[in-house]
Amino acid sequence: MITVSDILQLRQQVKAWRQEGLTIAFVPTMGNLHEGHISLVDEAHKHADKVIASIFINPMQFGANEDIDNYPRTMENDQQKLIAAGTDLLFTPTPEIIYPKGIAKQSFVEVPNVSEGYCGESRPGHFRGVATVVCKLFNLVQPDVACFGLKDYQQVQVIQTMVEDLSMPIDIIAVPTVREANGLALSSRNGYLTAEEKAVAPALQQNLQWLAQEIEYSRKNSPDHSPDFIGLTKKASMAIDATGMKTDYIHVCHARTLQPASEDDTELVILAAAHCGKARLIDNLQLFL
Incomplete structure (x- = not known):
């Protein structure tokens, strides 16, 4: 598995695969991977020649009183899981790479209607952060397909709506929730x-x-x-x-x-x-x- 954090290296590899006529699937994550994330990678393999995953804890989708500082960071373990799942490339950017001007000066993507209510009401600004970072990652990776878990149902609808409204040539694949034997959704x-x-x-x-x-x-x-x-x-x-x-x-x-x-x-x-x-x-x- 290739691991890069630099945008230029990412784009060079994507360009090389494109020149070979290969298709690309993308699985964006925030790390601390479990079987649910790996199911997304497994599904991605069914739809493209190469699978790119990303690990980026996105500060733009965390509220003022939320737990970004304590969010689990398990990069080495995550890499081993992605290697075992046959991931071709892992993109691990820093906040400075994704938001070089800082979040306050960052252009953003707002998806009306489906972003409102539910988690959008409980976590103001959350889906603006999700849509913005996913849009930016899509622009960097330029995948043919992208896989998202249905546990975050509202998030899937936000991303699907964004892709449709902004005419992005990406198929969004919603993957069923992976659960423990007692029904608890993996998270x-x-x-x-x-x-x-x-x-x-x-x-x-x-x-x-x-x-x-x-x-x-x-x-x-x-x-x-x-x-x-x-x-x-x-x-x-x-x-x-x-x-x-x-x-x-x-x-x-x-x-x-x-x-x-x-x-x-x-x-x-x-x-x-x-x-x-x-x-x-x-x-x-x-x-x-």
């Missing part, structure tokens, strides 16, 4: 959980499953009436809180627009976030009626 932030909290955390997904079943039952047995989305989400939130977690939000939305679900929608997604000890966990569940 770098799971490392913040104590043993007791990790035992409680699967309740987030379990309550999304309950909510989905209630919506399906309501649609099947009362087809002329919309499910009580608000009432059902309140019950799910109370059940999550009863475990000792604290619900940040839980909403039933249209799967593509992320607008609140209506009675006629058949493609839904349940979006949720909850605090469990020091960790803020996010999860979702798609529902096709």
